[in-house]
Amino acid sequence: MTPLHDLPHLGSGLGYRREIHQPTMEHRDRIDWLEVISEHYLFASVQGRERLAELSAAFPIVPHGIEMSIGTPGEVDEDYLDALAALVEEIDAPYFSDHLCFTRAGGVSLGSLTPLPRSRALAKELGRKAQRIQERVGVPFILENITYHVDLRTELTEAEFIAELCEHCECGLLLDLTNLHTNARNHGYDAAGFLDAIPTERVVQVHLAGGTEAHETLLDSHSSPVPEPVWALFDELLRRAPLKASLIERDQDFPDDFGELLGEVERARSAMRAAAPA
Amino acid sequence: MIGPAFYEAYANVLVSQSLLIALYRDPDRVRTTYGLNADELELLRSASPATIQLSQGIIRGKRHAVLEQSLPQTMAVLREFDGYRLVGTYVDDALLRPDLDMLRPATHGTDFVAWLTRQEARIPPRLLDLARFELAIADLRSDNAAASAARDKAVTAGAGGADLGGEARPWMTADVRVVAASIDVLALPAETTLAALAAAPPRPGGVLLRKVWDQPRPLFHRIGVATVELLLRCDGRHTVDQLLDQVAGDDAGHREGALATLRGLAGLTVLSVTRE
Numbered sequence: 001m002t003p004l005h006d007l008p009h010l011g012s013g014l015g016y017r018r019e020i021h022q023p024t025m026e027h028r029d030r031i032d033w034l035e036v037i038s039e040h041y042l043f044a045s046v047q048g049r050e051r052l053a054e055l056s057a058a059f060p061i062v063p064h065g066i067e068m069s070i071g072t073p074g075e076v077d078e079d080y081l082d083a084l085a086a087l088v089e090e091i092d093a094p095y096f097s098d099h100l101c102f103t104r105a106g107g108v109s110l111g112s113l114t115p116l117p118r119s120r121a122l123a124k125e126l127g128r129k130a131q132r133i134q135e136r137v138g139v140p141f142i143l144e145n146i147t148y149h150v151d152l153r154t155e156l157t158e159a160e161f162i163a164e165l166c167e168h169c170e171c172g173l174l175l176d177l178t179n180l181h182t183n184a185r186n187h188g189y190d191a192a193g194f195l196d197a198i199p200t201e202r203v204v205q206v207h208l209a210g211g212t213e214a215h216e217t218l219l220d221s222h223s224s225p226v227p228e229p230v231w232a233l234f235d236e237l238l239r240r241a242p243l244k245a246s247l248i249e250r251d252q253d254f255p256d257d258f259g260e261l262l263g264e265v266e267r268a269r270s271a272m273r274a275a276a277p278a
Numbered sequence: 279m280i281g282p283a284f285y286e287a288y289a290n291v292l293v294s295q296s297l298l299i300a301l302y303r304d305p306d307r308v309r310t311t312y313g314l315n316a317d318e319l320e321l322l323r324s325a326s327p328a329t330i331q332l333s334q335g336i337i338r339g340k341r342h343a344v345l346e347q348s349l350p351q352t353m354a355v356l357r358e359f360d361g362y363r364l365v366g367t368y369v370d371d372a373l374l375r376p377d378l379d380m381l382r383p384a385t386h387g388t389d390f391v392a393w394l395t396r397q398e399a400r401i402p403p404r405l406l407d408l409a410r411f412e413l414a415i416a417d418l419r420s421d422n423a424a425a426s427a428a429r430d431k432a433v434t435a436g437a438g439g440a441d442l443g444g445e446a447r448p449w450m451t452a453d454v455r456v457v458a459a460s461i462d463v464l465a466l467p468a469e470t471t472l473a474a475l476a477a478a479p480p481r482p483g484g485v486l487l488r489k490v491w492d493q494p495r496p497l498f499h500r501i502g503v504a505t506v507e508l509l510l511r512c513d514g515r516h517t518v519d520q521l522l523d524q525v526a527g528d529d530a531g532h533r534e535g536a537l538a539t540l541r542g543l544a545g546l547t548v549l550s551v552t553r554e
Contacts, residue, residue, distance in 0.1 A: 039381060045422040046429055047492065067381050073282040080381075103380065106286025106312075108293055108373065111340040111380035112333065117280050117288075117321055149332045150292075153324035217332065 004140055004172045004204055008094050010060055010245035012269035014261060015222075017251065021051075023258035028058050030262050032269070035247050038065040038096065042083040056091045062205075062245070063087055064097045064174075068133075070126060070143075071102030071116045076133060085137045095140040095204065097174045100126070100162065101148075115148035118161035127168025134171055142172035142204045147179040147220035151187060158183065159197035166199050173198065176207035177233045178226070178249075182218040191233055200241040208234060208268060209249035222251035226264055234268070238275035246272060280318055287312035287322060292333055293373035302327060340380070341369045348387030348416040351470040352394075352409040358472050359402055368393050384420040387413050404475045407459040408466065411485060414455040418489045418496050423452035425489065431547055432491035442518050442537070442544050446551040449514035453489040454548050456501070456509045464498055486548065505539055512540075514552050 011032030016024060024031065034055055041052050041063070055061055063084070068076055088096055101113040116122060134141035143165070145158065156164060162173065175198075184191040208231075210224035226248065234246070246268040248261060255261065287308060291297050300307050301323060309319045342365065346353045356365050368390060372378050378386055391413045394401060418424045431453065442448065450456065457463075461478040463485060484506035486499040501509070508525050516524070518540065526532035543549045 045420065045425040047425040050492075071285075073285055102285065102289075105282075105289040107376035108286075108289035109376070109379040109381070110289060110292060110337050111344075112292075112337045114289075114292065114333070117284065119280065122280065149329045149336070150325045151329045152321055154321070219336075 001134070001138070001170070002094070002140060004170075004202065007140065007172075007204060007244050008060070010062070010094070010205075012265045012272065013059075013062075013245060013247045014265055015064075015247060015249040015251070016055060016061075017254075019254055020250075020258065020261070025054075025058065027258065027262055031059065031265055033060040033062065033245065035062045035064045035097075038063040038084060038087060038098070039067050041087055042080070052091065060094070061091045062093050062095060062097065063091070064144075066099065066113070067103055068098040069103040069105075070098060070100065070129060070133070071114075071122075072105050075129070081133065081136050088137055088139055093139060095142055095172065096137060097142045097144055097205070099146050100143045100165070101146045113146040113148075115146065115150055115152065115158075116154075116161070117152055118154040118156040118158065120155060120164055123156065123161050123164035124168045127165040127171075130165070130171045131169035134169070140170075140172055140204070142174045144174035144176050144207065145179050145183075146176070147182045149186065149217070157189075157197070159194045162198050166202055171202075172204035173202045174205045174207065175203045175237065176209075177230050177237065178207060178209045178211060179220060181227070181230050181233060182211060182220050185218050192236060195233075195237060195240060200237065203237065203241050203243060205245040205247060206234060206237065206243060207247050207249050208264070222249045223253040225260065231267070231271075234271055235275075238271060242276070243272060279315065280321065281315075283313045283315075284318040284322065287314055287318070290374075291322065291330060292337055293370075295334065295370075298327060298330055298334070337373065338366070338369050341372060341386070344380070344383045344386045345369075345390055348384070349390070349409055349412045351466075352405060352412050355402060355405055355408065355470055355472055355475060364397065364400065384416065387416050402472055402475055404461050404478060407457075407461055407463055408470060408475065410457050411459065411463045414457045414485075414487050415496060418453070418455055418487060419494065421452065425453075425491070427451050427453035428489040428491040442540055442549075442551065443553075445517050445519070446553055447514050447517050448512045448521070448540060448544065448549045448551050450509060450512050451548060451550050455487045455496075456484060456506060457487070458484040458503075458506045458510070462500065464500060488548070504536070508536055508539060509543070509548075512549055 013033035013035060014031045016034040016036045041048055070076060099113050101115060103110050103113060130141055130143060180191050180194055208226045209222045210226050211221045212219050212223060248264045250261060291301055305319055305323060356362060378389060391409045394406060394409055398406060460480060460482055462481040466478060467474050483500060483502050486501050487496040489496045511521055511524060522533045522536055526536045
């Protein structure tokens, strides 16, 4: 297994979406790597597989899952993990990612990243489970913090939960700085304090995106430019830890001018370069 | 101690308004329904109703989005019709069904159109025509067999048509779908409205959709009622002679016409055949 610090430096990437396929391919020289949604390709049609091969020939690709549901009691579905391992091998992915949450339980498929009842016991259980998944797939597994709204009064804070989980596995972290900013605003805590509490040396990659606001609540809609407070958090994180990769996410309201997204990719790249040791 | 019962109750509270109300007004009902222990019930009740309601809205919104992706115009008409009240009824029910998993979003459109079919008296006239047409497009887009067939035909440039002897059993190839409709769905505006559906003149017939390799949209061909009826029977179970008996009876002229249609479709590689 490749140690996290030996993972390749991917640079500044973009979340691949079919809606922006053409400009993404046209501007491949300005995008260092792509993240694809794992579930779009795990059981993909012939056409989907060919598209993935086209992307993979042009960019380093990392699969990012949204439906592994590591938090669901029991083990992750074997067929899902087989397909994920095959996908990772097919595109020669350096690592793969998914969310620290659950999306289904008791026969209900929520389709939404749902916060866990954060406890020390659960952190230990999920850390060990993440380690088993990583070993099964064969490349490092990095776990992402989610945006959450349900405010269960749990034993651990989110940051404490992540830190505890990392004690029980060798997995990395995908720190979604927009989710951090959103949660800090919505739940009234200090984002810098969150960074103090998690093992930032485990952070392999970040997500950067923009959301919306309704009734004084921030929503993680991936529909707008990355806001300045998130860029500030990015700079703060870069002061604390070297990163392998950053990624701009946009899922809807794609700008007419693709240059807007390229500008964000470039800004993230510049920040990473400025922070890199000489 | 937090166990699987907690997750089951938690997930169900997130998709059920009545369960959310019970959680705060009649917690014992929730406890006994899911077999929760005291710690699990207390933890679940520690969440504020407002945050659960916000999450409920997000979860419903994801189901709406899946349907909007498969059936964009149908959903637009339903929104105009009653502000999604009817769709909301479906989504509330669908969220509780384990067979509709978000890992397989393509199945949701099929289920929704089947549900709409059962609500025909409650939905705008002719909406089902549009829904079935959009579903066929979505189905072709996600069907692996359709993509493989379209690729094979692209490679062979559609060479050769099946030989339709009387004992041949024709079937539609995987890259093809046929939709029967009471109106000309191809003549509807790109952004369909209730008024456009209401104004569409009756035109019984249908559409033959054909996937094209490496293209997001299939090709569309208007077809008449007789061709629709003929094609919908081409399932590999009936011989050509049986098909002709079914659609043309003893009328020699009709039989000849139907046979010519079958041969034409075979020549276009819309049909293949099985022989015993």
